[in-house]
């Protein structure tokens with residue numbers, strides 16, 4: 001007996017990285033046991049900030065699906081699909097946009113933040129402002145009971161709940177108010193100690209080679225106050241230590257003591273971390289390789305996922321049209 005239904009998705013802006021893996025995908029994999037899961041690659045969302053150059057969009061969708069499956073998302077147990085294959089998302093987005101106040105969207109904290117962060121691009125568009133409405137449509141099309149989110153996405157989920165409440169008040173109850181399932185994994189920083197982001201060039205991709213993992217780990221920023229091996233370290237300010245906590249929590253306690261007591265040098269500490277990450281990723285790489293060498297299997301996952309997602313979303317939309325007398 002499943003506890004409910006989940007929807008989540010990622011934008012296909014390129015290959016996924018270890019932050020995506022530990023911050024979201026590892027959680028998605030666990031949730032498959034207890035929930036009916038819908039995991040989308042949300043390609044329309046990628047257009048909200050990257051509409052000018054779509055040359056890599058299709059390939060990026062494939063890369064993200066390979067990363068999902070490599071991480072352990074099982075297309076036999078979960079519905080893995082491309083958002084644009086299910087046109088019901090677009091119809092629901094349109095209908096929900098009719099009842100969404102502009103003030104709700106303009107007040108969304110991520111809206112102003114992103115306008116500043118992406119100041120080099122023209123994203124003062126209708127589509128970008130309405131991004132949270134599309135997100136609400138994604139979730140509500142499946143009448144998802146829960147959504148796994150990071151803390152930074154809570155305002156978007158609250159907006160989806162607000163839109164569901166307004167719809168139910170105006171037309172009768174069709175949607176449940178989706179609840180958050182908060183990811184409890186510590187946030188992984190980029191190799192330079194800043195927020196992990198493709199635009200900073202500080203990520204480690206899931207699809208990296210072992211040598212790329214070693215090179216990236218060796219370049220990580222450590223405790224700046226630790227100059228000699230004999231200096232006691234402060235693991236709480238060290239990027240490397242954050243990775244130990246995520247990938248090998250039992251080993252993290254050992255490293256913490258060794259670092260504080262100056263019993264290990266940073267080079268050795270990093271070398272061992274690279275081994276830990278490579279061990280963790282070895283089965284992930286094997287699953288990815290299977291799909292890389294069999295494009296037909298990937299097409300099959302997307303086709304089956306789209307058919308399953310469409311049937312559920314179509315049933316919701318039939319009720320929505322009925323409720324709205326359309």
Ligand code: SF4
Nearest residue numbers: 223233238259266269
């Ligand atoms: S020993 Fe390890 S945890 Fe301590 S500062 Fe060096 S890299 Fe960081």
